[in-house]
Amino acid sequence: MLSQKEIEALKNGDQQAYKALVDSFSRKVYNLCLSLLHNQEDAEDATQEVFSAVFSSINTFKGDSKLSTWIYRISVNKCKEILRKKSRKKRFGFLVPLENLETKSLNTIPANFIHPGIELENQERAAILFGAINSLPENQKIAFSMHKLEGIPYDEIAAIMGMSLSSIESLIFRAKQNLRTKLATYYSKNEQ
Amino acid sequence: MSNEQQEIIKMSIQTSMESKKEMWVEQVLDSADTKIQIEISENLKQRLERGCNETIFMHSRMPLKTIWLAAASILILITFNFTAVKYATEKKDKQETNSTIEYFSYLEQVV
Numbered sequence: 251m252l253s254q255k256e257i258e259a260l261k262n263g264d265q266q267a268y269k270a271l272v273d274s275f276s277r278k279v280y281n282l283c284l285s286l287l288h289n290q291e292d293a294e295d296a297t298q299e300v301f302s303a304v305f306s307s308i309n310t311f312k313g314d315s316k317l318s319t320w321i322y323r324i325s326v327n328k329c330k331e332i333l334r335k336k337s338r339k340k341r342f343g344f345l346v347p348l349e350n351l352e353t354k355s356l357n358t359i360p361a362n363f364i365h366p367g368i369e370l371e372n373q374e375r376a377a378i379l380f381g382a383i384n385s386l387p388e389n390q391k392i393a394f395s396m397h398k399l400e401g402i403p404y405d406e407i408a409a410i411m412g413m414s415l416s417s418i419e420s421l422i423f424r425a426k427q428n429l430r431t432k433l434a435t436y437y438s439k440n441e442q
Numbered sequence: 443m444s445n446e447q448q449e450i451i452k453m454s455i456q457t458s459m460e461s462k463k464e465m466w467v468e469q470v471l472d473s474a475d476t477k478i479q480i481e482i483s484e485n486l487k488q489r490l491e492r493g494c495n496e497t498i499f500m501h502s503r504m505p506l507k508t509i510w511l512a513a514a515s516i517l518i519l520i521t522f523n524f525t526a527v528k529y530a531t532e533k534k535d536k537q538e539t540n541s542t543i544e545y546f547s548y549l550e551q552v553v
Binding site for chain 1: 463466469470475476478479480481482483485487489491493
């Protein structure tokens, strides 16, 4: 956590304060980006972009929210940007068959992301879970991933996403319900 | 085996399959609970430090005041250009109208 003094130093372009910021938040930002993007290279690029955005706009940080909330908000927006860019590329790719434009079907969850932070015995199941998370609507995916994978509390997620606490509770509840349905369908088609 | 017995067996098989499915779904949902935070790579650390130095360099090289001054100058330049083009077009139109009026009044005099 950075003190008020360090934040002021950051605004004045102090190199030590910048280093302290990177040391305090780089791991958290990288892990959040990895949980949202499901790709290590994309997560690294996103982390770099987040810090360059933080550096260039630190003067606009008024201190209304916690610094961590502000940085997480920039991270989520950056990840959303990357995800949208990727989905645009897919949509306009000439080699993509038309049926792929439909919402991802339930029995074809792409289970190909192996999270390096998950223990070996759970990796196969977690890959299926990440595939299912990937097929959720954007806001559900973000809220669920932040809570379940990063352990961010509901009230902070609400502040990050600019929504009310009840909206976040409802988003996460619907995400869980959707995941249960998707996984049950997957089980019926693949595990039997 | 009576029909009733067959039904009961069928139902118990279905129930056990359903509970097996539910158990599997819960296991998958909980599979990421033990996830640990991973450390950033050395490459990313270097990239972040490089980015940090570049931003500090930019910060020290270009004060915010200079950036605003440059933006204001560009805006003034654009406004001047726009006004000049507008003035020139209006002047040209006026000249053309005057010469047309003169031409017609000359024609009237001749006729």
